Amino acid sequence: MRFLAFAACACLLALPAGAEQAALVRAEQAALVVVLDPGHGGKFPHDGAHGRSGLVEKDVSLAVAQKTKELLEAAGATVVLTRESDDDVSLADRARVANDAGADLFLSIHCNSMESREDRKVTRGVETYFLSPDPTDAEAKLLAELENGGPDSVPLPKAASPVEGILNDLALGQARNDSAALARLVQNHVIRGTWATSRGVRQAPFLVLSGTRMPSVLVEIGFISHPQEGRLLGKEKYQLKVATALASAVRDFADKVLSRRLVAQARTQEPAAPLEAKPAPPAVVEAPAAPAAAVETPPVQAAGIVASPGGTR
Numbered sequence: 001m002r003f004l005a006f007a008a009c010a011c012l013l014a015l016p017a018g019a020e021q022a023a024l025v026r027a028e029q030a031a032l033v034v035v036l037d038p039g040h041g042g043k044f045p046h047d048g049a050h051g052r053s054g055l056v057e058k059d060v061s062l063a064v065a066q067k068t069k070e071l072l073e074a075a076g077a078t079v080v081l082t083r084e085s086d087d088d089v090s091l092a093d094r095a096r097v098a099n100d101a102g103a104d105l106f107l108s109i110h111c112n113s114m115e116s117r118e119d120r121k122v123t124r125g126v127e128t129y130f131l132s133p134d135p136t137d138a139e140a141k142l143l144a145e146l147e148n149g150g151p152d153s154v155p156l157p158k159a160a161s162p163v164e165g166i167l168n169d170l171a172l173g174q175a176r177n178d179s180a181a182l183a184r185l186v187q188n189h190v191i192r193g194t195w196a197t198s199r200g201v202r203q204a205p206f207l208v209l210s211g212t213r214m215p216s217v218l219v220e221i222g223f224i225s226h227p228q229e230g231r232l233l234g235k236e237k238y239q240l241k242v243a244t245a246l247a248s249a250v251r252d253f254a255d256k257v258l259s260r261r262l263v264a265q266a267r268t269q270e271p272a273a274p275l276e277a278k279p280a281p282p283a284v285v286e287a288p289a290a291p292a293a294a295v296e297t298p299p300v301q302a303a304g305i306v307a308s309p310g311g312t313r
């Protein structure tokens, strides 16, 4: 609640009094609804990437999601997790949870990993994704395949093909634009909050993002396979840092994007009444004083010409 309330205040100054009032009331009444999606869950092979000393992605993502939830709830938001414990939830069900909750935004939390021993030693950093059928590069494509359940197992139902489903959902243009904005905020806040290496904002066809109807991003909060970064990801203190950054990003998004939309809606609704309230009855009374018009046009149309000033003549 507090998110939208104070965010709206800044934007509302330029609005007419009625619209301002209405938008403010709506902002104050509407708690921000956030759905957090801790990646993976359950038994192998659905437990995600593995790091050193038994650290598993599903546990890190859940811990960070739970901490983020606490922080956001303390600030007045309504938060739903797609899983509360070590459950194996399908990608389609995760998206369904978000849609059913009427979420304002969806944030999927994951850890990255490299395959080869050489890559595991050197590759680290944070990257945030939003949905696109065109992956940023081969690496993004591979990662999406991995997070989608591997090239062999694509568990999404409904659409004839995953790509078709994704393309259908891209019709939700606004949500996609907002997803890009959300991804930038998430990436910036996590980098600022953790001092991790930034691998940037990227695009890829993640199935879990394709089914949601609101701004949605997937953040890879670090490489569980990297010796140092992997160790950090297992520490509660670092998890809290990441969670704090994610909560700040959500707040920032509510301020910058959602509240602006609320105000824009108020603006488009407000002017409708005054415009309709000024019909032009006096012009109709004056109109018959144009007998000459009858020479050129049939009498039936004369009234029509009056109604649209600047007509045929």
Ligand SMILES: [Zn+2]
Pocket (backbone or CB within 6 Å): 039, 040, 048, 049, 057, 110, 111, 147
């Ligand atoms: Zn993952």
